[in-house]
Structures are given as structure tokens and as C-alpha cells.
Amino acid sequence: MARLRRTRWQLTALITAITATCLIILGLVAATIDGRSRDKTVDDSLDRVTTALWHGVNLKPEEDVIDTDQLKKYDVANGDMGVLILTANSDGKWVDTYDHLRSWMPSEESTRALADDVFQTDQTLFRNDVDSVGRPIRLAARSLTFEDTEVRAAIIVGTNPGARDKDRALLLWGLVVGGLVLVIASACAAHVLSGRSLRQAVVMVDEQERFLGDAAHELRTPLATLRLVSEPRRRTPHEVERALLDARALGDRMERIVAGLLARARMQAGVTKMERVQLLLDQLAESVVEEFHGKNIEVRTEPSVVVGDPALLSLAVRNLVENAITHGAVNPNAPVEVYVAQGRVSVRDHGAGLNPQVSSNPFQRGVTSGRGSGIGLALVAWIADLHGGSASMEPAAGGGTIASIALPPPPLSS
Structure with a gap:
């Protein structure tokens, strides 16, 4: 039993470990996919704003400078993303021409290096950086030139550094807490199921x-x-x-x-099944009685047909006869009487009668009047119940005890 209990806990631990491993792998995959999806969503948003500004930024009439008054009217230039437009002066150095939420943008050194890099490519450039207080930020930059002028500009757009991290942290906490709940539920279910499987x-x-x-x-x-x-x-x-x-x-x-x-x-234990054959109960009882050589046994039988297992029914009749011989020993001259009729085998002894200690349930395992262990009659009751019948024991008129086993009649053939 101790080994089975250890096996149950080992199965519980194994199933829990497998579940936890699978959840960890799924959590990592989900977090990775979510991270890439969020990065793509952010990049798409940055690209849309950068493209809108690239198409919407103009020079002031008859001047080679960015029209910042016009930028102040653009929603995309004054939304929830940081915007920085740099232009190159006559010395080729970058200066801030327009900014929105400048504290969310990187330092001047980083933005000017990004402006230099963006003119080396003809497409939107994405980069990770940190803002002025060291928080991570995602940037998109695009170069801007105007025909018939020497004006060069760089449009840099950055995300809100806190919103994306907050949503991601919420997702990760959800994965952790949900995973722990599932692991605990899996452990409980595994313990219950392993107990049932080992039952x-x-x-x-x-x-x-x-x-x-x-x-x-x-x-x-x-x-x-x-x-x-x-x-x-x-x-x-x-x-x-x-x-x-x-x-x-x-x-x-x-x-x-x-x-x-x-x-x-x-x-x-389910290893074997009871054999069910049609047999003559009276002949079976007579063959069992013949095994008791030299014993004073009287047999009276009538033809009786039943359906059952011959070996088990022989064991039941044999136990009844042995029980009668054992308890009838107080009167050795009196015979043991066996009577078979209508699917019933009754065995009478002429002993001291039914002991009050066992009269309530004489067929219960371990119940005995002092001789034997009480297992023989317990087997009789089990065999009778297995065949859909019953076992009984009652005092006999004139002294002694009658123990019987009754079996149901065979089914009518169609």
C-alpha cells in the first residue's frame, strides 16, 4: 500500500511537471508572438505618422525654412507620439526645427546620429533607443528633401515609452497567474485521476x-x-x-x-470470469458427497437443473458438508443429511445448534463459533451471490442446524 501511495504521488508530480513544462513553453511562445505583434503594430503606427508628416511638411513661401505654423495644425504632429523635425543649417549641422513631446525623444546626440543615418537610405529607418530619462523608446525616421532647394530635413517619430510596456507587463502577469492556476488545477486533477486509476x-x-x-x-x-x-x-x-x-x-x-x-x-480481481453452464445440481452434490469416504452422510436428491460454474458450486456444497461434519461431531452417531431439490442444496447436522455469537450473520468472513476460521461459509455466501442466489442457516427441528444454498432456476430456452 505504501508503494501504491508513493506511485500515486509520483504520477501526480510527473503529470504536474509535464503540464508546467508545456505551459511554460506555450507562455514563452505566446509572449514571443505577442512581442513581435506589438512591435509590428508600433512600427506600423510610426510608419503611418512618419509618412503623413513626410507628405504634409512644406516650406514657407519664398523661404527655405519649414513651415512650423502649419505643423501645429496637424493632428499627427501633436498626438500621443513624440515628433522631432531636424533641418541641416549652412554648416551641415542638424538643428531642431519642430518638436512635440521632446522629453520622450532621445538626446540631441542620438537624434542627430539618427538623422545622419537616415540620409544613407531612401526608406523609413526603425531603431530602439532610450528617452531623456532612460526609458526604452521605439523610433522611426525618414529623410525629407525639397525640389529646387538645398533644404534637408529628417522626420523622427517616437512612441510613448510607457504604454506598450504596461500592456505587455499585464499580459505577462496574466500568463504567470493563469499558468500557476492551471498547474495547481492540473496537480489536483492528476492526484484525483491517479487515485482512481490505482483504485x-x-x-x-x-x-x-x-x-x-x-x-x-x-x-x-x-x-x-x-x-x-x-x-x-x-x-x-x-x-x-x-x-x-x-x-x-x-x-x-x-x-x-x-x-x-x-x-x-x-x-x-477480474482475472477470470465465472463459467456458466447448465448442469444437474443433484448429480453434482452426489459426486461431492462421494469424496467424504467413511463419513456418515445421507443423501436425498430430486432432479434439479441450474446454470452455474461446476467448480464453484462443488466448492460451495463441499464447504457446507464439511461445516456440518465439523459442527455435528458432538453427536458422531447422527448422520449428516444432504437434500437437493428445485435448485436448493440443504445440509443438516445434529450438533449443538446455531451459536448465538454467529446467528446474526453466520456467513460473514471471520465469524466462527470457535472451530475453523469462518472462511468456508463466507465462500459459500460469495458463490451463491455470484450465481444470483442466496445462502441461509437456521436451527433444525429437534436440534442441529440446516445450512442451505438456493440458486435461481435456469432461463427458459426460446
Whole structure:
């Protein structure tokens, strides 16, 4: 049982680890895809603003300077993105011509280096940088020239440095918290499911322990008797023959005990299934009684057809007869009476009667009046229930006990 409990916890840990690993991988993939998607979305937004400014920025009439008054009227130049327009003076140095949210933009050194770089390409240039207080920012830059002039300008647009990081942090926290919840739920579900999956194994272990315990109880008495019978001492030929017969009888009894216990254990564990054949119960009972050589047993039978397992029903009848012989020993001259009719086998002894200690449930495992272990009658009740029948025990008129097993009639053939 301890090994099964350890196995259950190991299965729980394994399933939880697999789930956690899968969630971590999925979380990393989701975070990577989200990051790339957010970067693309930001780049698209920056490109749209940069393109709009590139088409909308003009020079003042008859002057070679950017019309900043016109820029102040553009929504794209005064939105939630930082905007910086640089122009080159006569010395070729870059100067700020227009800015919006300048604190969100990089330092002058970085923006002028970006302006130099953008004139080396004829397309929008994207770059990561930091703003004036060291926060990360995404930039887009594009060169701007005017026909028939020597004016050169660079348009630089930067994102809000906090909005994107806040949304991303929220997503990451969601992935972490959601992943932890799923891992905990997976661990609980794994523990429950592993317990259910091992339930049959627990039942089999219980049945194994029960089988070993029952076998130990049942075999203790015949083994002790066999030891006494086979004890080395001087014997007459008649005594030797008698000892051999007793030893053989004890061996047969132990074989029947083990076979019955093993059959029950295998069926309850689902290893084998009960055989269902049509048989004559009266002939089966007579063949069982013939095994008890030298015993005072009277048999009365009527033709009785039932459907069941011959081996199990033989075991049940045999246990009833052995129980009657054991408890009827107080009156050795009185016979054990076996009566079979209408799917019912009744066995009467002429012993001391039903013990009050066992009268409430004589077929319960472990219940005994002092002789035996109470397992034989428990097997009888189990076999009867397996066949859809019942087992009973009641006081007999005039003394003694009647133990019976009743089986249902066979189904009518179509």
C-alpha cells in the first residue's frame, strides 16, 4: 500500500511537471508572438505618422525654412507620439526645427546620429533607443528633401515609452497567474485521476492480502494435523495405512481450500470470469458427497437443473458438508443429511445448534463459533451471490442446524 501511495504521488508530480513544462513553453511562445505583434503594430503606427508628416511638411513661401505654423495644425504632429523635425543649417549641422513631446525623444546626440543615418537610405529607418530619462523608446525616421532647394530635413517619430510596456507587463502577469492556476488545477486533477486509476490496483492488493490471510487461517489447522499424523514413531502396518489415508485426506482438503480462495481472488480481481453452464445440481452434490469416504452422510436428491460454474458450486456444497461434519461431531452417531431439490442444496447436522455469537450473520468472513476460521461459509455466501442466489442457516427441528444454498432456476430456452 505504501508503494501504491508513493506511485500515486509520483504520477501526480510527473503529470504536474509535464503540464508546467508545456505551459511554460506555450507562455514563452505566446509572449514571443505577442512581442513581435506589438512591435509590428508600433512600427506600423510610426510608419503611418512618419509618412503623413513626410507628405504634409512644406516650406514657407519664398523661404527655405519649414513651415512650423502649419505643423501645429496637424493632428499627427501633436498626438500621443513624440515628433522631432531636424533641418541641416549652412554648416551641415542638424538643428531642431519642430518638436512635440521632446522629453520622450532621445538626446540631441542620438537624434542627430539618427538623422545622419537616415540620409544613407531612401526608406523609413526603425531603431530602439532610450528617452531623456532612460526609458526604452521605439523610433522611426525618414529623410525629407525639397525640389529646387538645398533644404534637408529628417522626420523622427517616437512612441510613448510607457504604454506598450504596461500592456505587455499585464499580459505577462496574466500568463504567470493563469499558468500557476492551471498547474495547481492540473496537480489536483492528476492526484484525483491517479487515485482512481490505482483504485483497481488497491483492490487487487487488498484481495491478495485477504487471500494470503484466509489461506494462512484455513491451512493452519490441516497443516498442524498433518504434522501430528506424519510424526515419526513406531507404528503398526494398520496405523501406517491409516496415517497415509489421513495425510491424503488432509492434502485433498488443503488443495480444495487453496483452489477456492484462489478462484475467488482471481474473479474479484477480474482475472477470470465465472463459467456458466447448465448442469444437474443433484448429480453434482452426489459426486461431492462421494469424496467424504467413511463419513456418515445421507443423501436425498430430486432432479434439479441450474446454470452455474461446476467448480464453484462443488466448492460451495463441499464447504457446507464439511461445516456440518465439523459442527455435528458432538453427536458422531447422527448422520449428516444432504437434500437437493428445485435448485436448493440443504445440509443438516445434529450438533449443538446455531451459536448465538454467529446467528446474526453466520456467513460473514471471520465469524466462527470457535472451530475453523469462518472462511468456508463466507465462500459459500460469495458463490451463491455470484450465481444470483442466496445462502441461509437456521436451527433444525429437534436440534442441529440446516445450512442451505438456493440458486435461481435456469432461463427458459426460446
